[in-house]
Amino acid sequence: MFTLTNPSALLALLGLLVPLAIHLWNRRPGREVAVGSLRWLAAGAKRRLRNLRLEQVWLLLLRAALLAGLAVALAGPQWRQPRPAGRGQVLVSRALADGSSLAAVRPTLDSLRRRGYALRWLAAGLPAITSAEWQADSLGRKNLTSNALADKLYWARIQQAADSFPGQPLYAVTPAALRGVGGPHPALPASLTWQTIPPRTATTWLQAAAASADSLRLLLGHSDEKQTTFRVVRVARPRPGATLAVAGLPPLRYEIAAGQPRLRPTAADSAQPQPGVPVRTGPVRVVLYAPAGAAEEARYLRAALRAAAVGLPAPLALTVSTTVPDAASAPDWLFWLSDQPVPAAWRAQVPRGLHLWQEATGAGLADTATLATAETADAPPILLTRRTRLALPAGSQPRWADGRGRAVLAELTQAKGASYQLATHLAPGWSTLAASPALPALLLDLLATNPQLGIDSLLTAYDQRRLDPAQLPARPLRATASQTPAPVAYRLTDLRPWLVLLVAVLFGLERWLAQRRVISSSPLSPSL
Template identity: 25%
Template sequence: MLHLLQPIWMLLSAGIIIPVLIHLWHRKPGRVLRIGSIQLLKSATVRHARSLRLSELLLLLLRCAFIVLLAMLLSQPQWKSPFSKEHRGWIILEDHAYPYFKKTIDSLIESGCELHRFDTAFTRINIKHLPAYDSSSVSYRTLLKRLETLVPPDFPLYVFSGDQQKRFHGPRTSLDLTLHWYTYTNKDTVDNWNAYTFAINKDSVREINGVAAYNGVTWTQTSKALSTPVLPFKVCIYADDHLADGRYLRAAIMAVQEYSGREIVFTDMATDKSPDWLCWLSEKPLPADMHPLHIVKYTTGAAIFADTLSAGDFTIYKRHQVPIKSDTIIFHDYGGYPLIGVNGNQYTLYSHLHPEWNDAVTTGQLPLQLLDVIVPVPSPGKHDLRAVDSRQLLSDNNLGISKRIAPVRTIDLKDTLLLLLVLVLAVERLLSLKAKKEVANA
């Protein structure tokens, strides 16, 4: 069935009256034959001149067809038809999965199943010309959810794919599909990569390397000597009227240094204008001549008692009121009150690093929080090869109580109409030029 997404453009087809009027206006004049008794033919000639006759009928039809096709093209036509169950089912095949299930897939194809690629378009493919590589990172769950818009709920689907955990991200929603899912585990692939490198002294660095396999990810640390010096991690602390806060912060950073081995150097604003971190534990404005990579600063305003609300493993006693135009909040207590905001490279603290404000500095939580900042735990990301448990593949299906409307197959006719439009225009131009040459030679 033909559907038009913008049917108002079909009014343009009324323009076919224009080529009709042009053809009626430009009639080919009759040739005058000088013969005897011309008076006897005078009345007949006059009647012939006044009659309406269409000339160049093929040209007229082509021009009218061009206008109608243009109107249909602008109307965005689509052909929709009910889903055909001429095949026994679909085989959804991920690249590289065929060798693991060759016998099963060949048997399904012989029984009448149609082969499709496991991608966003579920492209139909041939078993003799399988794709060589799949670079998609779209979640399997997202892809399978799209199938609900393509096939009826009782149509058999046979999915063959890998079982890598990184392809199962996203919500685990129910699938209203008749799904049979087969996975394989690639136990031969191991990925090694350097995840993080930092200086431990002037001539050496420590590398954190990842090793990923189907059964997990492990991390190893190795020290390496370098021929060229490596810059240390530079921290500048300005405490102003909060000297105790500065001492607590310095002690926490030194604990991180002792645990991780990373070389950390404390600098001052007089000698270093570009530290890695500027810890501005003051309500004063930031100096304009400092250009640190990151800034940690206190907010301004009066203190508010927090009624000992918890924030993870430590307790908040006092905090600042957050301004109306606050930064993006990245950490808050269990009461929902912001504790840390960020804006670009600037972090704002809404509580102080002092036992009167919270107990993070006395319970050992401050060094643990700083450890994730100074020596962050790397993520395996694209290197993750861990296999998912087979019990996590499918959710409960709704088959049997499904109220989902059977999908229809939609074919966009834009490209077809565009091709016809070009062909009609080309033929019309050829015939028009030919007609002009004949008139000129007459």
């Protein structure tokens, strides 16, 4: 089927009037005729005007075809042919690469495989699943499991499959966990059937640990299909090399390596392997610098920091100062609530492990936005009424964002530390952050030694929260290919190169005919 990608370019066909006008008004040189009286000249001229007619019709047709070919080439002609539909593609997440996870849907997948459907991993490049891999998976072997974040971007991978296999039905099988469906949600093809496998059980893990003189404070995470929660457990501090037993966790060995104590699982859990967790030996030291003009804002921030400390495994050592503190104290955090520049001595501490918090300076600009984070989803909206005029530091990443996608808190990582730039203030004239009950949760996400602690951060591999099925296509996996009409895909062939070649041939032929016309109309030289 012949189609045009730019039909409006056919308006160039109006140029066909040009060669027609040339042929109608391009008169030949008149012949010299001897007449006996001038009265015959006027009659001869009128007769020529009344008898205007086309001459050199083949040359006219060539020029018209030349212009028509150029106009059609500009319109983008293509030849569309139906592409034969394939059997279909079954896309399996690598996170399900064990026999127990796929047991519920394996009969359906095997049936599709016998019908000619291709099996592929829902991962980068959509690699094919070989017969050996599928047989190994059926035996419950886990050598194929991948926890890479790139293999869990299911929306993007399914969109890639739809683009790579147009016209073929797609069957995606993924875990029902929420952690694999981040990012934008593209429009999915109508031929997609998405089956989710619910998690087997809830999971508990050791998120962080801190040590005092005679005890350990363990921050334990627990996640099920509804929520992820954390709690603090205090146990007696064991001797180096001893094993610690905590309910819900595998045995933990207390080790000291290079002066740093660690808790390492002695028997890794087969479902969720747990790495060693460093044990913090000191408090979280925070310095809050607030000159006289920032006293009210400092009061709000101090209360929020103390509330956030409840979720920390280590105690909080908070110092509030109205004078510039000494950089030699080397705290973990410095909250700088002043419009004055941060001294160079403090900035030099950032690559060594300091976390520096700064707020907007100057009068700022009026704004109407709302903070958009997971911590604030169930709390009253946090309004942002003013924001900084200055651009955020180059290379920084948004840690908090508003409903328009603009960064509210930007993070710039520097070696062991980081700088944080708040685009607004905690003061009531700038935002409602100070009055929000979600502020401690937002600060806890920052103060935690593990950046994956917060609900709004990158979720750990232990997150078992379940995706709402309403976000997925409602068609069941048991639908067969005969029940589902396969979409029609087309193969498009660009005809412009052939049209350009035809125009070039017509142009050469037109030049040859025009040259012949010039030679034939030139006067003959007299005979000698």
